[in-house]
Amino acid sequence: MITRVLLTAACAALCMAAQAKDVAVSTPASTLLLSANEGRPLTFRYYGSRLASNADAVQAGAFWQDAYPAFGNGNIGDAALIVRYPDGNMSADLALTADKQERDGNATVFTFTMKDKLYPLYVDVCYKAWDDCDIIETWTNIRWQGKKPMKLLRYLSASLPVRRGDTWWLHQHGSWGAEAETTIEPVTEGIKEVRDVNFPKNAVLNRPNIMLGLDGRPQENSGTVVGAVLCWAGNFRITVDTPDKRRHLLQAGICEDAAEYNLAPGATLATPHLALAYSREGMGGVSRAYHRWARAHGALHNGMAMRDILLNSWEGVYLNVSQKGMETMMDGEKEFGGELFVMDDGWFASAKYNRNRDNAALGDWTTDKAKLPQGVPALQAAAEQRGLKWGIWIEPEMTNTTSELYEKHPDWIVCHPTREPIKGRGGTQVILDMSNPRVQDFVFSVVDNIMTETPKTHYIKWDCNAEMRNFGSHYLTADRQSHLTVDYHLGLIKTMERIRAKYPKLVIQDCASGGGRVNYGLLPYFDEFWVSDNTDAEQRLFIQWGTGLFFPSNAMAQHVSASPNHQTGRALPLKFRFDVAFTGRLGMEMKPSDLSPQELQFAKEAVATYKRLRPTIQLGDLYRVLSPYDNKGYCSQLAVEQDKSHAVFFAYKFRQYINMMTPRFRFAGLDPAKTYRLAELNKPAGAKPASWEGKAFSGRFLMDEGIELSLPGVWDSKVIEATAN
Numbered sequence: 035m036i037t038r039v040l041l042t043a044a045c046a047a048l049c050m051a052a053q054a055k056d057v058a059v060s061t062p063a064s065t066l067l068l069s070a071n072e073g074r075p076l077t078f079r080y081y082g083s084r085l086a087s088n089a090d091a092v093q094a095g096a097f098w099q100d101a102y103p104a105f106g107n108g109n110i111g112d113a114a115l116i117v118r119y120p121d122g123n124m125s126a127d128l129a130l131t132a133d134k135q136e137r138d139g140n141a142t143v144f145t146f147t148m149k150d151k152l153y154p155l156y157v158d159v160c161y162k163a164w165d166d167c168d169i170i171e172t173w174t175n176i177r178w179q180g181k182k183p184m185k186l187l188r189y190l191s192a193s194l195p196v197r198r199g200d201t202w203w204l205h206q207h208g209s210w211g212a213e214a215e216t217t218i219e220p221v222t223e224g225i226k227e228v229r230d231v232n233f234p235k236n237a238v239l240n241r242p243n244i245m246l247g248l249d250g251r252p253q254e255n256s257g258t259v260v261g262a263v264l265c266w267a268g269n270f271r272i273t274v275d276t277p278d279k280r281r282h283l284l285q286a287g288i289c290e291d292a293a294e295y296n297l298a299p300g301a302t303l304a305t306p307h308l309a310l311a312y313s314r315e316g317m318g319g320v321s322r323a324y325h326r327w328a329r330a331h332g333a334l335h336n337g338m339a340m341r342d343i344l345l346n347s348w349e350g351v352y353l354n355v356s357q358k359g360m361e362t363m364m365d366g367e368k369e370f371g372g373e374l375f376v377m378d379d380g381w382f383a384s385a386k387y388n389r390n391r392d393n394a395a396l397g398d399w400t401t402d403k404a405k406l407p408q409g410v411p412a413l414q415a416a417a418e419q420r421g422l423k424w425g426i427w428i429e430p431e432m433t434n435t436t437s438e439l440y441e442k443h444p445d446w447i448v449c450h451p452t453r454e455p456i457k458g459r460g461g462t463q464v465i466l467d468m469s470n471p472r473v474q475d476f477v478f479s480v481v482d483n484i485m486t487e488t489p490k491t492h493y494i495k496w497d498c499n500a501e502m503r504n505f506g507s508h509y510l511t512a513d514r515q516s517h518l519t520v521d522y523h524l525g526l527i528k529t530m531e532r533i534r535a536k537y538p539k540l541v542i543q544d545c546a547s548g549g550g551r552v553n554y555g556l557l558p559y560f561d562e563f564w565v566s567d568n569t570d571a572e573q574r575l576f577i578q579w580g581t582g583l584f585f586p587s588n589a590m591a592q593h594v595s596a597s598p599n600h601q602t603g604r605a606l607p608l609k610f611r612f613d614v615a616f617t618g619r620l621g622m623e624m625k626p627s628d629l630s631p632q633e634l635q636f637a638k639e640a641v642a643t644y645k646r647l648r649p650t651i652q653l654g655d656l657y658r659v660l661s662p663y664d665n666k667g668y669c670s671q672l673a674v675e676q677d678k679s680h681a682v683f684f685a686y687k688f689r690q691y692i693n694m695m696t697p698r699f700r701f702a703g704l705d706p707a708k709t710y711r712l713a714e715l716n717k718p719a720g721a722k723p724a725s726w727e728g729k730a731f732s733g734r735f736l737m738d739e740g741i742e743l744s745l746p747g748v749w750d751s752k753v754i755e756a757t758a759n
């Protein structure tokens with residue numbers, strides 16, 4: 035009897051497979067194959083290298099798993115969606131009712147609509163496949179047409195079976211000043227999860243991005259690697275479960291802890307996009323796919339634009355801004371060749387509160403006339419006179435309980451009305467409640483007022499220095515308190531969309547005590563991010579390496595700061611500091627007057643060199659070679675122009691001990707058939723030319739054999755330009 039039942043089930047699956055309508059969602063090198071049959075759940079079959087024929091995947095043996103498993107009627111442990119209908123029923127039974135494909139720019143969007151067989155709940159499972167990079171975005175629109183509200187208890191973005199094998203995962207964690215620490219480890223039995231509820235900064239302790247190495251420990255430039263990036267700035271979780279012998283299950287989305295979401299009749303919740311990348315060129319291939327997508331397809335605001343070299347006032351003067359001090363810094367900046375001057379925190383005040391310490395006046399965004407008697411327009415004009423663009427710091431989602439804003443609107447902050455606010459930075463900082471439309475209007479007005487007073491403002495540094503300590507909203511009704519973390523971010527995005535509609539060209543930096551908000555949920559509205567408050571070049575090697583795994587170089591703000599470094603106390607040579615900052619958007623964060631004449635000369639030349647290399651560094655492809663995480667004390671990488679005519683190679687040494695192995699330095703990403711001439715840049719005065727200086731080599735030799743580099747001391751570094759003949 036049992037045998038008969040099993041055979042019948044197997045036969046049903048085979049018959050189903052025979053009549054199945056398979057839909058291939060393909061990018062240039064990958065395919066995600068689905069089976070879309072009316073009256074049945076949408077079924078996931080395969081995600082891997084691009085299929086010439088769907089039959090290849092099906093005949094070789096493919097998955098037969100729900101593409102978006104709903105809880106309670108067949109799916110229990112695997113559920114991506116858990117609902118509670120108005121009658122209390124927690125089981126959902128989704129079946130396909132329609133599917134369509136539409137072109138959207140350089141992509142095709144596939145929408146598969148499922149409906150609960152008994153309730154008016156509709157779920158569109160969407161996939162967006164790009165024509166020119168191996169990224170597939172997936173998300174759902176959950177729509178409720180019932181007469182009474184229903185509840186979403188879990189509403190993940192995606193659920194993806196992955197063939198079990200020698201699978202490894204890369205995930206990122208860290209702290210203030212040590213963001214994007216990267217761990218690569220085997221996926222063993224049990225549930226692996228990266229989860230962050232450190233709202234509204236979701237990229238300090240954990241990051242919403244992982245990679246999966248499918249052929250053992252992932253390598254830089256070979257092997258099959260899948261990337262998964264959740265485009266969301268709020269609480270999230272990404273889970274890799276191993277429920278059986280053949281399968282891992284990758285799921286990702288908004289973390290449902292304390293975030294039950296009500297859908298009113300007629301309401302829709304669109305879940306954040308999960309951007310999947312697929313590469314057979316290792317982790318490097320996955321990184322390059324994300325970089326290309328970010329730059330070319332709107333995942334990063336104005337992503338194809340190159341960014342200016344700036345001087346930021348923070349580590350130079352901290353809160354002690356003054357007209358004279360700013361002008362002196364601008365003079366220094368002009369001398370070394372910078373392009374944009376940014377006045378950081380400390381410039382604002384109100385009648386009652388000033389910003390001499392970091393414990394007051396956030397929210398009171400009027401100029402402190404005691405510090406800047408001629409106002410901000412005079413400073414903007416002073417920058418202009420020196421040929422510099424102008425930028426300014428704000429932290430618009432925050433306030434201090436010591437501010438006129440808070441005194442006027444104590445109900446605008448994140449905190450339940452019954453509770454006393456728990457305060458952050460300075461013992462007074464609290465978060466404005468972005469779920470409240472009046473707060474959204476206020477935050478919009480902070481930018482709008484700046485742009486009205488100083489219309490030539492080119493750049494805004496948008497900071498966010500608090501974590502949520504109280505849970506609750508004065509604005510949200512009792513039954514919607516659990517919407518807070520989701521509605522905050524939807525409110526923030528709505529506000530950013532308003533800002534972008536009015537100020538599309540304004541360059542906006544995403545900063546959150548450093549890299550606390552480095553995520554693709556916000557980057558469609560931001561041009562770059564502050565990688566870390568830690569500007570120590572040695573630690574930056576690790577922070578930038580980790581960050582660059584998912585984010586492109588033109589978005590990464592990397593500043594040369596003073597020595598000894600203000601965060602770690604470490605003294606590092608200026609050349610090393612420049613060479614480390616060179617791989618992203620170069621800037622400086624110190625008083626130029628603290629540079630010696632020789633150092634100023636070096637800075638001037640380095641800045642001129644950077645300007646020449648900027649297209650390759652900011653828009654080229656990143657090829658990593660030696661990882662700082664390999665514990666060898668070296669690290670190297672290249673930026674390569676897409677036509678492979680030009681590349682910049684970077685090598686750093688950051689450990690020193692007797693009998694230390696010196697590696698041979700191999701290049702990557704070049705055209706093996708091209709010949710490249712090498713030239714060392716950022717050379718210390720009087721340095722002797724190396725044997726390879728000015729000589730030509732085949733791309734193949736440089737990649738297979740590499741060159742010898744002399745890096746005798748700790749914190750020695752090299753920047754080498756490779757130009758094809």
Ligand code: GLA
Nearest residue numbers: 348378379545546547548567
């Ligand atoms: C945060 C930022 C810093 C600086 C200060 C100003 O810590 O990360 O770069 O802007 O705020 O208060």
